[in-house]
Amino acid sequence: MITISVEILKPGIFSSIQDQGRDGLAFYAIPRGGASDLNSFHLANSLVGNDIHSPVIECVQMGLSLKFNGSCYFAICGSDFGWTLNSKSIPVNQLIHAEKHSVLACENSASMAKAYIAFGGSLKSSISYNSYATLPAYGWGGNQGKKLRKGDLLEIETESSKKLSTYPSLQFKIKPKSEIYFNPGPEWEVLDNAQKDLLFNKPFAITSESNRMGARLKGPALIHDIQLTYSVPVLPGFIQLLPSGQLIVVLEDGQTTGGYPRIGYLNRNQLNAFNQYLPNQSFRFVNR
Numbered sequence: 001m002i003t004i005s006v007e008i009l010k011p012g013i014f015s016s017i018q019d020q021g022r023d024g025l026a027f028y029a030i031p032r033g034g035a036s037d038l039n040s041f042h043l044a045n046s047l048v049g050n051d052i053h054s055p056v057i058e059c060v061q062m063g064l065s066l067k068f069n070g071s072c073y074f075a076i077c078g079s080d081f082g083w084t085l086n087s088k089s090i091p092v093n094q095l096i097h098a099e100k101h102s103v104l105a106c107e108n109s110a111s112m113a114k115a116y117i118a119f120g121g122s123l124k125s126s127i128s129y130n131s132y133a134t135l136p137a138y139g140w141g142g143n144q145g146k147k148l149r150k151g152d153l154l155e156i157e158t159e160s161s162k163k164l165s166t167y168p169s170l171q172f173k174i175k176p177k178s179e180i181y182f183n184p185g186p187e188w189e190v191l192d193n194a195q196k197d198l199l200f201n202k203p204f205a206i207t208s209e210s211n212r213m214g215a216r217l218k219g220p221a222l223i224h225d226i227q228l229t230y231s232v233p234v235l236p237g238f239i240q241l242l243p244s245g246q247l248i249v250v251l252e253d254g255q256t257t258g259g260y261p262r263i264g265y266l267n268r269n270q271l272n273a274f275n276q277y278l279p280n281q282s283f284r285f286v287n288r
Helices: 038-047 193-201 268-274
Strands: 002-010 014-018 056-060 065-068 072-078 096-098 103-105 114-119 122-124 153-158 179-184 214-218 238-241 247-250 262-265 284-287
Touching (some): 002 103, 038 056, 038 072, 038 114, 072 153, 179 268
Antiparallel strands (some): 002 065, 014 056, 056 114, 065 103, 072 114, 122 153, 179 262, 214 247, 238 247, 238 262
16 A cells, blocks of 8 residues: 545636545534535546545546546546546546546536546545545545635545456446425425426526535426425435425525425435536436
8 A cells, every 4th residue: 555645726617526425424414424425426436446425535526636646547527627637538438547646627518517536446545424425514534524626635545457347347427317305394284286286387497506515406487385383304316496496405404403494305216316417517307
């Protein structure tokens, strides 16, 4: 085992260290956090031979640039931001070797919203509540709870290239779905049949006001006259109905309680797909 580092040259819009998150702590008002698209996160770790729960870099809406200060295998899964290694185009979903002084960069031709960079070996960083998942609002997790910035150095304890070269690569493309399956939530019945039909017959899109706490949607206003007078538990994937009739989808860093009707929820696979939508990308809810 040897220890190398990678230096962040350009951090992108919001790049952070993420892992599986903090399951089971919602009772203590601690968000789950972690990777937004667990499928791409697991695949990236699998390609480099890591445990699938190992920490990675998550890039949001734009890739980053970094320099390898030692040789290392890596893989990028999720969005293709036009990735290059030493100015040569490289694919996503494939194991790649970087020599010392190599530079990973991108052209930001985003196909989806999130990309995951996994390094062969162990990415070393700070940990909170047994997780590397970065939660900037709390100052928890990787990189002392902060998103990655220019000049940050990340240490990687990596194995020999001879051992890593035996790991397989996959070559395929993942396309974001145009439909998301909707599951009725605890307060589904606050909507009458006309509003339910509207929900399934009109397009929605994520607005630019969204973040890792929640995705604010733009679409038809769903008329209702019921407001909760108490707080209720919420988890990533719950769909909340605002007084304005618009919707918010609770995401990984979202709070664990809320005061809006939970008209629906997305299961984990649907939430993975939803989290890959770019702002203003149109989709429809489908009634299961």
